[in-house]
Amino acid sequence: MAAGKQKKADTASPVNSDAGTAQIVETLQHYEAPPPATFSKDDDFKAYRDMLLIRRFEEKAGQLYGMGFIGGFCHLYIGQEAVVTGMQLALKEGDQVITGYRDHGHMLATGMEARGVMAELTGRRSGYSKGKGGSMHMFSKEKNFYGGHGIVGAQVSLGTGLAFANRYRGNDNLSVTYFGDGAANQGQVYESFNMASLWKLPVIYVIENNRYAMGTSVNRASAETNFAHRGISFKIPGIQVDGMDVRAVKAAADLAAGHCREGKGPIILEMMTYRYRGHSMSDPAKYRTRDEVQQMRSERDPIEQVRRRLMEEHGFAEDELKAVDKEVRDVVQDSADFAQNDAEPDVSELWTDIYADDVPQAAE
Incomplete structure (x- = not known):
């Protein structure tokens, strides 16, 4: 090539990243947070x-931990109760729930007994789990609760697998997979997103963003603090919800459940x-x-919001709500008394539940 005749470099402007992202977001955000x-x-x-x-x-549970009755790790759900309570109201028999290690609230919400x-x-x-799992590792096949997982983000892959099973079986069930803002930065989360989107799996990813x-x-x-946008590159729509x-x-859960059950x-x-x-x-x-904590308690507490509505809109007297509180406290105290007086597992339990029983043998 002659001097001075060099091929002109391609000077076409790259796609404006902000504009491109905004366009993708607009396309995917065909759902807005419902009222x-x-x-x-x-x-x-x-x-x-x-x-x-x-x-x-x-x-x-916090009291018993301080008294030494609960050992190991213990992560409390105080303040986040509206998330799992509202989600459960949108589910039906056969839907599965899986979460991380802040899991006691999810267990109770699915109907597992306090005792x-x-x-x-x-x-x-x-x-x-017969006393061998502790705070982070409880399951209930009867209630379709699949844990309780101590490895950060591990439940996301498992929850995606539950959704795959539903799709494979051709049923109308979905998987609700909970994880936190910290777990949202784990690599396996995005591998799961990719497969779930590719195969259109019926899974609701609930990111409990407690900040x-x-x-x-x-x-x-x-880098991206709007976690509802974390599925953009996988064509997964997301909604920010007042958690x-x-x-x-409940409104967002209904919308999400409909999305999954329609095969989308x-x-x-x-959940903020x-x-x-x-x-x-x-x-x-x-x-x-x-x-900061006190401001959230006084202005945004999920239980107090409902308590005020019960009194101001539904005509409940304060004494009636105090009676509910007493009934709940009695249930909880009963569970604590039961737990403290129940026997510990026998040493022989070290050798049980290690392998599956009655595994079918392959045909010769």
Whole structure:
């Protein structure tokens, strides 16, 4: 090529990344957060009692941990009760639930008995995993609750597998897979997103964004802090939801469930929520101010919002709600008494539940 006749470089402007992303987001965000669901008197009462049971149970678990009756790790759900309560209201028989290690609330919401959950927390033989799983590893086949997983993000792949099983069997069930803002940065999450979208699996990915993961603010740990957008490159729509309002959660859950059951594939619900306690019982939570926590408690508490509606809109007297609180406290105290008096597993249990029983043999 003659001097001065060099081929002109391709100077076409690259696609404006912001504009391109905005276009993709607009295409995928064909769902907007729906208005909060309308709750009847009975709906609000059920939500109130269900959330109160989780709150009181977790408070008692914290007490027992401090007294030495619960060992190992223990992650409390106090403040986030509206998320799992609202989601459960949209599910039907056969739908599966799986989550990480902040799991006691999910267990109770799926209908697992307080006695069995508390017995497992204290390592007793009547626990859901026979006292061998503890706080992070409880299951209930009867309630379609698949754990309780201690490895950060591991449940996302498993929850995607549950959805694959539903698709394979041709049933109308879906998988609700919970994980936190911290787990949302794990690689296996995105491998799961890719497969779920490719095969249009019926899975609702619920990202419980409580703002701090193990103790680092999402603004310092995540390049993209809008977790509803995390599925963009996999063509998975996402919605940000007020996770402190059980009615908003219920409305979003209904929409997401319909999306999955119609064969449209996975969907992400980012629940904007908040935990009042530290990441675990050993976390003093010095990375945030007391004023911040108190403000959330006084202005956004999910249980207090429903309590006010019950009194102001549904005509409940304060004494009636105090009676509900007493009933719930009695249930929780009963579970604690039961757990503390139940026997520990026999040493022989070390050798059980290691391998599957009655595994069918391959034909010769």
